[in-house]
Amino acid sequence: MNLLDLAKELGLDPRKTSASHGGEYHCPCPSCGGNDRFMFWPEDDRYWCRQCNSKGDAIQFCRDFLGLSFQAACMKAQKNSANSNSQSRFKPADTSSIREPSGSWKDKARHFSDTAHQRLLIDKTAMGLVVQRGLSFNSIQQYRLGWNPIKAFHRRSDWGLKETENRKWICLPAGIVIPILENSQIQKLKIRKSEWKEGNFYGKYYEVPGSSNMIPIFGDPSIPICIVVEAEFDAMLVIQEAGDLCNCIAIGGAQKRPDLSTQQWLVSKKLLLFALDFDVAGKKEYFYWHESYPNLEPWPVPEEKSPGDFFVKGGSLRMWISSGLKLLQNHELLEDSRHQRL
Ligand SMILES: [Zn+2]
Missing domain, CATH: 3.90.580.10 (Zinc finger, CHC2-type domain)
Structure with missing residues (x-):
C-alpha cells in the first residue's frame, strides 16, 4: 500500500x-x-x-x-x-481454508499411528530404513514414526469420512508412517511408500484423506530463525541436529502456500533460510517466497538436493545452518542503513 x-x-x-x-x-x-x-x-x-x-x-x-x-x-x-x-x-491460503480433522479421524489416526510405532520398534528391517535417513532413535520416538508393513484397506466411515457409491475405501500403502502432531493431537498422517520408485506416476508420499492442510512447525517456535524445507524428514533432521539454533517448517510439497497465521508467524521471524529442494519445482517456488518474505534468504544445502540427502552423505546440517545465521547480520545492517537514510 x-x-x-x-x-x-x-x-x-x-x-x-x-x-x-x-x-x-x-x-x-x-x-x-x-x-x-x-x-x-x-x-x-x-x-x-x-x-x-x-x-x-x-x-x-x-x-x-x-x-x-x-x-x-x-x-x-x-x-x-x-x-x-x-x-x-501470490495470495496465501486464508485461515478459513484450514481444515481441522474430525474427532473420529483423530481417534483412528492415533490408533493406526500408535500400532505402527510399536511395530517399527520391533521390526529391524523397517527400523533400518528409517535409521538410513539419519534419524536417531530419540527422534524416532519423539516424532512417533511408525511402520505399515502391508497395504491396508480401510472403510472411509471408520475414519469419519463420507462414503459414496464409488468411494468406500481408503488404501494405506506400505511404508514409514509419519504422524504430524500439534498440541499432542494428530493433525495429519502421511506414509512414505516403501515400494515407491523414481518415475512412478504417484508421489512417494501418501497423505491420508481427512488430514489437516496446516503447515507444521518443528522445534521451538519462539526461536527467531526458521528453516523452510519441503519434507517432514528434512525438518526432523534439522531439529535433531540444530534444534537449539532454529525451528523449521516442512511445507510438504513445493507448491504449498502458508496459510495466513503461518504467514504472519513467518514474517515475525528475524531470518528465514529457504532450503527447498533446488530442483525445477523448488527454483520456481523461490520466486513466490522471495516476493512474499523480505526476511528470507536462499540457503540451499552445499551438496545434494535436500537437507536429508546432504546429511546422509556425511554433510553437517549444524555447520550449514550456523553459517546461514551469518546472513542475519546483513538483515540487521539493511535495517540500520534504512534508519540512517531517513
Ligand atoms: Zn507531528
Missing part, C-alpha cells in the same frame, strides 16, 4: 492540496495531531510533519504509526506497490 492508502486506513482523512511531485496531501499528524501539519507525497513515497518533524517512507509509516515490525512493515508497504497482479498470483 502507498502512503495515501495507509493514511486513509488510519482514518487521517487526507486532502490533496497540490499536484506537485505527483500529488501532495495534508492531514492531521498521527503523532502530534493538528489539522494539516502532516504532509505526504505518495508518488515520492515520503512524508513529513512540519510540527514534530517526523518523517519517512511507507515502511517507516507502518512501523511508527501501525506498530509493525520491520518485516511486517515491508510486507504491508510492498502490498501496494508491487501489486494488484502480484497480489492475486
Whole structure:
C-alpha cells in the first residue's frame, strides 16, 4: 500500500492540496495531531510533519504509526506497490481454508499411528530404513514414526469420512508412517511408500484423506530463525541436529502456500533460510517466497538436493545452518542503513 492508502486506513482523512511531485496531501499528524501539519507525497513515497518533524517512507509509516515490525512493515508497504497482479498470483491460503480433522479421524489416526510405532520398534528391517535417513532413535520416538508393513484397506466411515457409491475405501500403502502432531493431537498422517520408485506416476508420499492442510512447525517456535524445507524428514533432521539454533517448517510439497497465521508467524521471524529442494519445482517456488518474505534468504544445502540427502552423505546440517545465521547480520545492517537514510 502507498502512503495515501495507509493514511486513509488510519482514518487521517487526507486532502490533496497540490499536484506537485505527483500529488501532495495534508492531514492531521498521527503523532502530534493538528489539522494539516502532516504532509505526504505518495508518488515520492515520503512524508513529513512540519510540527514534530517526523518523517519517512511507507515502511517507516507502518512501523511508527501501525506498530509493525520491520518485516511486517515491508510486507504491508510492498502490498501496494508491487501489486494488484502480484497480489492475486501470490495470495496465501486464508485461515478459513484450514481444515481441522474430525474427532473420529483423530481417534483412528492415533490408533493406526500408535500400532505402527510399536511395530517399527520391533521390526529391524523397517527400523533400518528409517535409521538410513539419519534419524536417531530419540527422534524416532519423539516424532512417533511408525511402520505399515502391508497395504491396508480401510472403510472411509471408520475414519469419519463420507462414503459414496464409488468411494468406500481408503488404501494405506506400505511404508514409514509419519504422524504430524500439534498440541499432542494428530493433525495429519502421511506414509512414505516403501515400494515407491523414481518415475512412478504417484508421489512417494501418501497423505491420508481427512488430514489437516496446516503447515507444521518443528522445534521451538519462539526461536527467531526458521528453516523452510519441503519434507517432514528434512525438518526432523534439522531439529535433531540444530534444534537449539532454529525451528523449521516442512511445507510438504513445493507448491504449498502458508496459510495466513503461518504467514504472519513467518514474517515475525528475524531470518528465514529457504532450503527447498533446488530442483525445477523448488527454483520456481523461490520466486513466490522471495516476493512474499523480505526476511528470507536462499540457503540451499552445499551438496545434494535436500537437507536429508546432504546429511546422509556425511554433510553437517549444524555447520550449514550456523553459517546461514551469518546472513542475519546483513538483515540487521539493511535495517540500520534504512534508519540512517531517513
Ligand atoms: Zn507531528
